[in-house]
Amino acid sequence: MEATIEEITKALDSERTPLISVLHAVQAELGYLSTEGLKIVAKKLDIPLSKVYGVATFYTLLDTEEKGENVIRLCESAPCHIKGATNILTELQDKLDIDVGETTDDNKFSLEMTSCLGICAVAPAIMINGTVYGNLTSKKLDSILDRY
Amino acid sequence: MEIIIDGQKCEAEAGQTVLEAAQQIGIKIPTLCYLKEVNEIGACRICIVEIEGKGYQTACTFPVSEGLRIKTTSPEIRRLRKLNLELILANHPQDCLKCERSTNCELQSLSKELGVEKVRFAQDSGGYKLDQSTPSIVRDYNKCIKCRRCVSVCEKVQGVKALYPNQRSFKAIISPGYKQELKDVSCVLCGQCIHACPVAAIKEKDDTERVWQVLNDENKHVVLQIAPAVRVALGEEFELPPGTPITEKIVTACRRLGFDKIFDTVFSADLTIVEEGHELLARLKNDGPLPLFTSCSPGWIKYIEHFHSDLLDHLSSCKSPQQMFGALAKSYYAETEGIEPENIVVVSIMPCTAKKFEATREEMEVNGNRDIDIVLTTRELARMLRVCGVDLMKLPAGEFDAPLGITTGAGDIFGITGGVMEAALRTVYEEVTENELEKLEFNQVRGFEGVREASIDLAGQEVNVAIINGLGNVDEVLTAIKEGEKEYHFVEVMSCPGGCIGGGGQPIPTTEEIIVQRGKGLYDIDQAKEIRKSHENPIIKEIYKDYLGEIGGQKAHNLLHTTYQERDQY
Numbered sequence: 001m002e003a004t005i006e007e008i009t010k011a012l013d014s015e016r017t018p019l020i021s022v023l024h025a026v027q028a029e030l031g032y033l034s035t036e037g038l039k040i041v042a043k044k045l046d047i048p049l050s051k052v053y054g055v056a057t058f059y060t061l062l063d064t065e066e067k068g069e070n071v072i073r074l075c076e077s078a079p080c081h082i083k084g085a086t087n088i089l090t091e092l093q094d095k096l097d098i099d100v101g102e103t104t105d106d107n108k109f110s111l112e113m114t115s116c117l118g119i120c121a122v123a124p125a126i127m128i129n130g131t132v133y134g135n136l137t138s139k140k141l142d143s144i145l146d147r148y
Numbered sequence: 149m150e151i152i153i154d155g156q157k158c159e160a161e162a163g164q165t166v167l168e169a170a171q172q173i174g175i176k177i178p179t180l181c182y183l184k185e186v187n188e189i190g191a192c193r194i195c196i197v198e199i200e201g202k203g204y205q206t207a208c209t210f211p212v213s214e215g216l217r218i219k220t221t222s223p224e225i226r227r228l229r230k231l232n233l234e235l236i237l238a239n240h241p242q243d244c245l246k247c248e249r250s251t252n253c254e255l256q257s258l259s260k261e262l263g264v265e266k267v268r269f270a271q272d273s274g275g276y277k278l279d280q281s282t283p284s285i286v287r288d289y290n291k292c293i294k295c296r297r298c299v300s301v302c303e304k305v306q307g308v309k310a311l312y313p314n315q316r317s318f319k320a321i322i323s324p325g326y327k328q329e330l331k332d333v334s335c336v337l338c339g340q341c342i343h344a345c346p347v348a349a350i351k352e353k354d355d356t357e358r359v360w361q362v363l364n365d366e367n368k369h370v371v372l373q374i375a376p377a378v379r380v381a382l383g384e385e386f387e388l389p390p391g392t393p394i395t396e397k398i399v400t401a402c403r404r405l406g407f408d409k410i411f412d413t414v415f416s417a418d419l420t421i422v423e424e425g426h427e428l429l430a431r432l433k434n435d436g437p438l439p440l441f442t443s444c445s446p447g448w449i450k451y452i453e454h455f456h457s458d459l460l461d462h463l464s465s466c467k468s469p470q471q472m473f474g475a476l477a478k479s480y481y482a483e484t485e486g487i488e489p490e491n492i493v494v495v496s497i498m499p500c501t502a503k504k505f506e507a508t509r510e511e512m513e514v515n516g517n518r519d520i521d522i523v524l525t526t527r528e529l530a531r532m533l534r535v536c537g538v539d540l541m542k543l544p545a546g547e548f549d550a551p552l553g554i555t556t557g558a559g560d561i562f563g564i565t566g567g568v569m570e571a572a573l574r575t576v577y578e579e580v581t582e583n584e585l586e587k588l589e590f591n592q593v594r595g596f597e598g599v600r601e602a603s604i605d606l607a608g609q610e611v612n613v614a615i616i617n618g619l620g621n622v623d624e625v626l627t628a629i630k631e632g633e634k635e636y637h638f639v640e641v642m643s644c645p646g647g648c649i650g651g652g653g654q655p656i657p658t659t660e661e662i663i664v665q666r667g668k669g670l671y672d673i674d675q676a677k678e679i680r681k682s683h684e685n686p687i688i689k690e691i692y693k694d695y696l697g698e699i700g701g702q703k704a705h706n707l708l709h710t711t712y713q714e715r716d717q718y
């Protein structure tokens with residue numbers, strides 16, 4: 001792990017404030033940001049560990065826990081809320097039988113909330129891994145989940 | 149420049165904030181997250197004012213400029229401030245009746261000042277588990293109002309950087325990191341964050357119950373030691389002016405609580421000087437390793453163990469006065485009194501939260517007996533006295549018990565930055581020059597700047613010393629030493645600003661002005677003492693003669709010296 005992270009920090013050395021890019025790259029490489037991993041990042045970048053944790057837990061796209069194969073992120077900002085994100089959340093919880101922050105037994109899905117995805121026009125919206133889906137309804141949700 | 153506050157023309161200086169300019173003319177804008185020069189981040193928005201052309205702004209961050217027109221009060225301003233406060237209160241348990249900060253809490257006073265009558269929002273303070281992972285400090289996330297004052301103090305004043313905001317929005321918490329507790333990180337347990345905290349979200353681990361228990365146990369011989377810095381601060385808990393020395397009252401009060409003997413940490417401070425002075429001279433003679441670092445401040449010890457473990461051999465191997473006291477109480481004192489060390493309980497009253505940790509260090513025992521059993525802070529002692537209804541000022545004067553309560557003025561100034569240095573110089577000077585010191589005060593090493601240095605002439609040898617207070621000042625000095633820019637022989641480090649008088653266990657508030665007053669109190673005590681040089685302490689001479697043998701000898705090493713360990717920085 002140390003070697004991988006060192007490679008990443010070296011590659012991003014020229015950035016003025018490389019922390020966020022480094023965390024994204026480490027997550028892409030290692031799946032999620034483990035405590036061990038964050039410690040190494042702190043050491044390599046010479047940034048206080050508390051700050052590295054703070055940044056890693058602030059951004060919803062950064063995961064500090066091991067996730068399933070596919071991460072479903074439901075938008076929790078106001079427009080989605082008004083358009084029924086809570087219903088979608090209940091649907092997702094029922095269908096997958098997990099709570100926010102949990103992973104299904106078959107390790108296929110993890111469920112997370114996220115701040116605005118920037119596609120309020122098609123609220124309510126979710127993002128699965130890198131793909132966003134808008135104008136959600138219960139039926140649509142089924143067919144989307146089937147694709148994974 | 150000229151600005152206009154509430155219709156009144158006034159002078160302000162470039163670089164000032166609206167808050168400071170208003171303070172100058174007697175207008176007190178309410179604040180909460182603001183901590184002068186440490187936390188000026190505009191987080192709580194309690195200090196809202198109206199600035200012509202700029203709308204509503206936070207006074208603590210808004211810089212003055214020529215002709216600025218500011219309104220500090222209006223129905224709308226009052227409404228906004230109150231609303232902001234209500235929103236903060238919605239996430240804060242309304243526990244004032246059973247809260248240790250009650251009547252000494254900035255949030256509580258602010259509620260009163262702003263006239264909050266009810267909170268219109270649903271209550272939710274998070275239901276967090278307390279962090280009780282260390283022997284020193286408890287963090288109560290439910291009471292945290294996220295002002296970040298602790299974050300700034302830990303980073304800027306102490307240089308430890310153990311805390312940071314984690315998570316976001318409703319779940320945001322100010323903590324040592326994701327799922328981490330204080331014990332998992334490089335927090336040095338200095339307790340400076342307690343002084344920074346406006347509410348009861350950070351406090352000492354309360355050990356008073358343990359003391360009540362041993363006081364009630366007839367089979368235990370309970371001896372007390374009281375640190376120098378406590379005697380000039382405890383009075384504040386009972387409405388005396390800061391810095392009032394009340395040593396004799398404290399002794400009587402503690403007797404009332406039921407301790408069998410009341411001894412003095414000033415005694416073991418004298419002993420520390422004799423041992424540490426000897427160590428310094430040996431290192432000067434044998435070429436090092438120099439500089440020698442003092443080792444009486446447990447926060448500093450933990451700091452160097454985490455962050456500069458390559459320099460551990462520079463630390464004096466002397467235990468701190470607290471620990472030396474315990475070691476002697478359970479050996480010399482136990483033997484002369486014919487009491488089994490197992491039946492002696494040593495309680496310390498310390499100005500310090502890190503002392504609680506120090507007492508639990510694995511190194512701190514001799515023959516299976518822990519040097520120290522329980523450590524209370526100044527605040528906890530005040531709590532015990534209050535419960536018993538002790539009216540401090542009406543008590544008759546009392547005296548420390550012999551032998552471990554016989555002291556010199558040099559030990560008293562251990563409680564202030566520069567004091568260990570001065571006490572050591574008084575002893576080392578006479579030892580080396582074989583002349584009596586004409587003037588005992590070493591004014592070169594006194595003061596409150598974060599880093600001070602001086603050169604002292606010891607019989608032709610220049611000895612360069614440095615004094616550091618506030619751990620945030622340590623790195624620049626250590627870097628200068630490592631890079632060979634500075635060649636010191638002896639460096640005193642105290643973790644807290646001002647030294648122990650500003651310790652994390654001292655009465656709240658502890659501010660710069662209050663620290664100066666407490667310092668004056670200690671210098672006055674020293675001044676008034678008959679004997680003011682540690683090596684002239686008659687009991688210490690006797691103990692070496694009858695019990696310890698040689699200074700720095702085998703027995704002294706077993707009892708009074710210790711070792712250190714490398715700790716993770718991350």
Ligand code: SF4
Nearest residue numbers: 243244247253347348
């Ligand atoms: S911290 Fe202050 S406001 Fe909160 S419960 Fe305690 S006294 Fe009351």
Ligand code: SF4
Nearest residue numbers: 302335336338339341
């Ligand atoms: S006790 Fe000291 S080191 Fe620990 S968090 Fe508080 S200020 Fe920082």
Ligand code: SF4
Nearest residue numbers: 292293295296298345
């Ligand atoms: S713990 Fe205290 S000082 Fe730190 S953010 Fe919370 S309320 Fe502020």
Ligand code: FES
Nearest residue numbers: 181190192193208
């Ligand atoms: S005191 Fe100014 S924003 Fe908190």
